[in-house]
Amino acid sequence: xxxxxxxxxxxxxxxxxxxxxxxxxxxxxxxxxxxxxxxxxxxxxxxxxxxxxxxxxxxxxxxxxxxxxxxxxxxxxxxxxxxxxxxxxxxxxxxxxxxxxxxxxxxxxxxxxxxxxxxxxxxxxxxxxxxxxxxxxxxxxxxxxxxxxxxxxxxxxxxxxxxxxxxxxxxxxxxxxxxxxxxxxxxxxxxxxxxxxxxxxxxxxxxxxxxxxxxxxxxxxxxxxxxxxxxxxxxxxxxxxxxxxxxxxxxxxxxxxxxxxxxxxxxxxxxxxxxxxxxxxxxxxxxxxxxxxxxxxxxxxxxxxxxxxxxxxxxxxxxxxxxxxxxxxxxxxxxxxxxxxxxxxxxxxxxxxxxxxxxxxxxxxxxxxxxxxxxxxxxxxxxxxxxxxxxxxxxxxxxxxxxxxxxxxxxxxxxxxxxxxxx
Numbered sequence: 498x499x500x501x502x503x504x505x506x507x508x509x510x511x512x513x514x515x516x517x518x519x520x521x522x523x524x525x526x527x528x529x530x531x532x533x534x535x536x537x538x539x540x541x542x543x544x545x546x547x548x549x550x551x552x553x554x555x556x557x558x559x560x561x562x563x564x565x566x567x568x569x570x571x572x573x574x575x576x577x578x579x580x581x582x583x584x585x586x587x588x589x590x591x592x593x594x595x596x597x598x599x600x601x602x603x604x605x606x607x608x609x610x611x612x613x614x615x616x617x618x619x620x621x622x623x624x625x626x627x628x629x630x631x632x633x634x635x636x637x638x639x640x641x642x643x644x645x646x647x648x649x650x651x652x653x654x655x656x657x658x659x660x661x662x663x664x665x666x667x668x669x670x671x672x673x674x675x676x677x678x679x680x681x682x683x684x685x686x687x688x689x690x691x692x693x694x695x696x697x698x699x700x701x702x703x704x705x706x707x708x709x710x711x712x713x714x715x716x717x718x719x720x721x722x723x724x725x726x727x728x729x730x731x732x733x734x735x736x737x738x739x740x741x742x743x744x745x746x747x748x749x750x751x752x753x754x755x756x757x758x759x760x761x762x763x764x765x766x767x768x769x770x771x772x773x774x775x776x777x778x779x780x781x782x783x784x785x786x787x788x789x790x791x792x793x794x795x796x797x798x799x800x801x802x803x804x805x806x807x808x809x810x811x812x813x814x815x816x817x818x819x820x821x822x823x824x825x826x827x828x829x830x831x832x833x834x835x836x837x838x839x840x841x842x843x844x845x846x847x848x849x850x851x852x853x854x855x856x857x858x859x860x861x862x863x864x865x866x867x868x869x870x871x872x873x874x875x876x877x878x879x880x881x882x883x884x885x886x887x888x889x890x891x892x893x894x895x896x897x898x899x900x901x902x903x904x905x906x907x908x909x910x911x912x913x914x915x916x917x918x919x920x
Contacts, residue, residue, distance in 0.1 A: 538851070540844050545851060548820070552852055555809075555816040559856025559896065560863060562806030563889045567864025569799055571881040572871055579877040587664040587719050589781040590756050594747040594767045597776045606774035607743045612767040613656070616747055619766055621755035626662040627744035628723075629654040629731070634704030634738045636683075636727045638693050642702070648692040651726045652703060653745075654734030662748045663720040670697035670712030677711055678730025681737055684712040688724040703727060704738040719780040720748065809856065810896040817849050817904035825911065832913040842909035849901020850894060857893025861886050 545552040594616065596606040609615075616625045634652040635644065659665075660672050671677075673684055683703060685695060690713045693701060700707045708729065717723045734740035747767060751759040756779075764775040821828070828841060865881050872879040 538847065540847065542851060545848060551816055551819075552855075555813050556852055556856035556859065558809030558812040559806065559853050559893055560809075560860035562802055562804075562809045563857050563860025563893060564863035564867065565805050565860075566799055566802035567861050567881065567885055567889050568867040568871075569802055570885040571864060571868030571879070574880040574882050574885075575868060575872040575875075575877045578880045579875070582878065583718055584781055587781075588750070588753075589779070590751050590753050591663065591719050591780055592749045592751060592756065592760055592763060593720075593778050593780060594749065594763050595745060595776045595778075597774050599771075599774055606768075606771065608745070608747065608767055608775070609770075610742050610744075613744055613747055615766050615769075616749055616763065619751075619759055619762060621752040621759050622749055623752060624658060624662045624750045625747060626656040626659040627747045628656075628659065628726075628728070629734070629740060629743060630745040631704070631729075631734055631738045631740050634734075636689070636693070636701055636703040636708075638695060638701060640702040640707075648689075649725065650689045650692060651722070652734075652738065653723075653726050653728055654731045654738075654740050655728045656731060659728075659748065660714075662750055663717055663723070665717040665720070665723065666715045667712050668715045670710070672712055673728070673730050679732045679736070680730075681706050681708040681733060682711045682730070683708040684714060684728045685710055686714050686724040686726045686728070687716045689727055692725075701727070703729070706737050722746075806892065806896065810853075810900045813849060813852055813856075813897065814900035814904065816852070817845060817901050818907070820848070821845065821904045821908045824908075828908055828911050829913045832911070838909040841911075842905045845905035845908045846898070846901045849905070850897040853893040853897030853900070854890070857890045860893070861889050864889070 594608070594612070596608050598604065599606045613625055613627045616622060631652045631654060635647040636650050636652055637647065655673070657673055657675070657678055660667070667684075668687065670684070673682065681703075683701065685693065685701075690696070690710075695701050695710050697710055697713060699710050701710060702708075708727075714723065729738070731740075731742075735742060749759070749763065760777055760779065763777045764772040768775045831841065865886070868881050869879045
């Protein structure tokens with residue numbers, strides 16, 4: 498009898514333990530499973546694939562804003578790289594000296610005739626050359642052109658070492674030499690040759706004389722005034738054009754480490770009697786100032802790109818709100834099958850992030866393509882900073898999170914009965 502009771506107790510105890518274990522297992526099976534990142538990505542992608550046209554149009558709005566911003570930054574960086582390459586090639590050690598105005602008279606001053614030789618005596622100066630304006634001389638394609646139609650082409654006398662000092666190159670023909678600088682021969686700047694329609698070997702009517710065109714220059718970035726000039730030899734200008742021999746611009750190259758020191762003494766050296774009537778400038782500063790103006794314009798374009806990106810974000814938010822309204826049945830069914838509010842919220846937030854990520858990546862690729870094409874056409878190096886691409890994608894993800902937050906919260910608040918209710 499005792500053994501029977503003991504066996505019964507053990508059986509009952511075993512059954513109780515089994516029931517408890519089974520209950521624990523049942524309770525474990527009812528525990529809500531967490532959605533992994535891969536699951537969220539698949540669910541979000543499925544929502545986008547169900548409405549591909551709407552998803553593409555919404556992503557396109559984001560892509561346009563990102564492409565605009567990436568292209569603006571890329572083109573600006575490419576322009577900066579080209580400027581730096583130009584300065585590396587031409588140097589930043591070129592200084593120019595010119596006459597200012599007389600101190601007590603409203604008329605231009607003049608530099609002394611021997612100012613170039615005096616500048617050359619400065620120790621750190623490596624080279625110095627000059628041009629002299631011939632104001633009464635005009636240049637025309639033929640002698641039948643009316644006098645008033647000069648095309649604003651300046652006629653200047655020049656030293657033979659000018660081209661090497663300013664870093665210029667000859668596009669066609671040759672530069673002046675010891676022989677041609679004494680005879681009626683002329684070298685045209687790039688702009689002057691274009692306006693005159695003249696080429697090497699053709700004569701032009703210059704100061705009442707026929708001058709043979711012996712060369713045409715390339716554009717001179719550090720001396721743009723030469724692009725619209727007709728350059729003749731110093732001796733020829735005096736012999737044929739009545740040139741007075743006064744230089745109007747002195748181009749000076751100095752050692753890189755002494756540029757500032759040379760600039761400080763140029764005025765006193767070029768015109769010791771009236772240094773206040775001398776102006777000294779650094780052409781590379783003008784290029785960098787132009788670059789600063791470009792940066793301001795770039796900032797404006799970036800602002801417009803940001804507006805386009807904001808509009809794209811509003812479009813994504815609108816798309817997600819409509820998606821929530823259209824998919825009430827799907828939301829109700831998922832809630833009925835055990836999906837939590839957090840899972841519904843994560844699903845729609847994932848859709849928004851995927852939508853913006855697609856637009857962002859597409860916009861970055863478009864922006865890089867636009868930058869490459871534009872830089873190639875301009876002959877610039879194509880540069881798109883890594884921070885611009887990474888920042889663009891990060892911006893789209895932020896836009897996606899903000900744009901999808903409200904629709905996701907709204908979808909999560911729908912109860913199963915409300916979502917499945919027939920309107």
